[in-house]
Amino acid sequence: PTTDALRCLQRVFGYDAFRGDQEQIIEHVVAGGDALVLMPTGGGKSLCYQIPALVRPGVGVVVSPLIALMQDQVDALRALGVRAGFLNSTQDLDERRMVEAEFLSGELDLLYLAPERLRVESTLRLLDRGKIALFAIDEAHCVAQWGHDFRPDYLALSELHERWPDVPRIALTATATEATHGEIAGRLKLQDAKHFVASFDRPNIQYRIAPKNDTRKQLLELLRTEHEGDAGVVYCLSRKGVEDTAAFLAQHGVDAVPYHAGLDAATRAANQARFLREDGVVVVATIAFGMGIDKPDVRFVAHLDLPKSVEGYYQETGRAGRDGLPSTAWLAYGLQDVVQQRKMIDGSEGDDAHRRRLAAHLDAMLALCETVECRRVQLLAYFGERSTPCGNCDTCLTPAETWDGTIAAQKFLSAVLRLARERRQKFGAGQIIDILLGKKTAKVIQHDHDQLTVFGIGTELGVAEWRGVVRQLLAQGLLAVEGEYGTLVLTEASGEVLGRQREVRLRREPEKPARSAKGSAKSAARKAAAVADLPEEAVALFERLRAWRAATARELGVPAYVIFHDATLREIATAAPSSLDELSTVSGVGESKLEKYGEGILALLAEDA
Incomplete structure (x- = not known):
């Protein structure tokens, strides 16, 4: 056989x-x-x-x-x-x-x-x-x-x-x-x-997870500095997020289209077809998009909201770099994501076992986001695969530090406890952070929260740092979210921290590296990956072959990759075959494609000779 x-x-x-x-x-x-x-x-x-x-x-x-x-x-x-x-x-x-x-x-x-x-x-x-x-x-x-x-x-x-x-x-x-x-x-x-x-490792994908800080601007910077003109997929949780992000990118010169179940079928089909059939289109979508998408040259997948599970995240990021060339999986993640996901689990239909399953999925996703170890090691471990640090994810390239957050955790948990015991009140993270920072906001004064003993005891950290503390306390199960307003409550494990029986290690967000010559060199290197291993004289020919492929695909009404993958065009540009026999030895050129496109390719190569 x-x-x-x-x-x-x-x-x-x-x-x-x-x-x-x-x-x-x-x-x-x-x-x-x-x-x-x-x-x-x-x-x-x-x-x-x-x-x-x-x-x-x-x-x-x-x-x-x-x-x-x-x-x-x-x-x-x-x-x-x-x-x-x-x-x-x-x-x-x-x-x-x-x-x-x-x-x-x-x-x-x-x-x-x-x-x-x-x-x-x-x-x-x-x-x-x-x-x-x-x-x-x-x-x-x-x-x-x-x-x-x-x-x-x-x-x-x-x-x-x-x-x-x-x-x-x-x-x-x-x-x-x-x-x-x-x-x-x-x-x-x-x-x-x-x-x-088989191994689940995709070594050509660089996994990066960044704290949210004006997410759309962060995304635009990623596209402009590393993925200008590249095809990519941006995932958002809500239809409104999809519409607004696609519009924002389009206003800033990115060829972006939306895709979600609320669009009429004709628009969805047209946007999917443009993404598949044209070069350099970015599709902004809910997770309804992408399963089975066979586009080999997706250079980045970005998540603007926290995925519900590691499996979902792995499958969605896996749509990048199917051709084996360098690609980016980028996720922006913040405190509100954690609160929102916990709330959705509490309000979900189904029995307790179903909710426990959803919570287990989310916990694994949070562990991936908060790890100070190699992301790839953590990701592969989730699928039962052992590996060594990859040297190509954000935690390998810019190692995160940890710090002893026990006192910060005690202060925050103590504020939640005092509100519950002394005032029979529950609040979200924002109000508790204001109390710890000693801010006399209208809401603080209205509830006499400036009279609490914990008022102003947390000025050693800023708002963003406190939000990071809360996010990690939620991820470690030392805090829980309750009710439709996402108020914070203590868990059984909180008592161990308040009773000084447990140390709390927290991840310190790495300082954002300044855009350096090294950054732009990396961007140039990524761009060069599109024409990887091509001798200088073959680059122009490769681009002409891509233009021929695009025109042929349009004429036949099929995606460009159905004609030939980039890898095949690169090999043709490098080898410059002069006969059908020579062309037939190129990887990805089978009998049927040789018969259909062989003469056309040889004619194009002859013009170049």
Whole structure:
């Protein structure tokens, strides 16, 4: 089977060799085995089911929740000469009938289905009448309630094995803790399948987490100094945040578009298409955007609000740098994020176990934000993987100091205690900080808070530092948020601090480094990464190839990466092949693409010669 699979890889996809575990996974599925695959975004998961579907007799049925992207996925496969189709709710009756006819007559290699279609009896009967090569369950974490993207429709997929016991199944996800991994295996009845767990490390992504301080301006500075003209994704929690941020970026000359569920379908589709098909577009979105997005040259992912879980954060940041070139994952995070998330958990529907699960997710996310150790070590540890400091995240590049915050913690907790005991009152962080700083604001005077013994005992720290203390006390479980107004209350653990039985270590925010020549050199180095390893004479040719690709993509109405990835264009620009034979040896140029685009590329190269 390996030789068939390898020939398929070279002929159809234009690659010389498999990466990582791909070969073992493909060999196992081609031989009829079930597999559960955990592999990071950009690790080449799709080849793990596409090649077995092409090698085995019959049609590979791919279950995917990504209705909005099925058209692009199918277009990308057809560009490779693969006979692919999809069935989902966006099609009219005639289109569906045509795909069904192709499936029954064996004219398809791959058929993409939304999971809800498998709950329709007519779809099951259709599949009974054709020959199925395998079932691929993509984004398999959707089956797990421990995961961050649970979809009830996925639960029915366990029935595939009962109805078609002889058809191999491969379930794939880019994100799963050990708990989620176990739940996927149980719910999909894949305990006896072979499990393949690749490293979750994405060494080309630089993880950075910054305290919030006028977030949009911070974002704009990041874009201007390091990512000018780059494609990127900016995540916001609310639709209003999305709209306002996209407008702010556009006013400041960034080509930015919004994306959230409140926009009409046509606008959403148009904005997604612009992001996928044009170079340098920034999409500002809620987390509804991005799963399955196969754009290889996303240079940064920015979060303006705290993600609800490490899994969600990992998957969203993983959309950066799928081509392996240097990319940035940047998150701005503040006290209000923590208060808001805690409030949302308290008010969420579901039982106590569900709320405990959400709180555990948030605690892990806060631990990642507050760590003074390497971010990557902490991130990988969450997925059960041991590693050493990476030297490429903010805590490695600018190590944070810790300080003994026990007295500061005692002062703050004492103020919360006095308000509760002496006044039977609860307040948010702002009022308590004003009391500690001895500020005679209207609200302080109105409540006689200037008469409390804790009034003015905290002047050694500024407002921003106190907010950092509160944030970390919340993260360490020494304070809790209560009620819809986000008031602060003590926890059981607070008593240990007030009773001097527990030391509190706090992270000191590193001073913001001044923009130096080194900073601009780093920015220039990042820019140079786009044309990494290119000899000087090949740079102009690479840019002309990109312009040709953009024009071709527009003409065909497909994303640019469907034609060729940047990595392939770089290799063409460097090697400057003069014949179809030479061009065919370039990585990413398979038979179908050679036939479609070969003459055009050679003509362009001849002009340059």
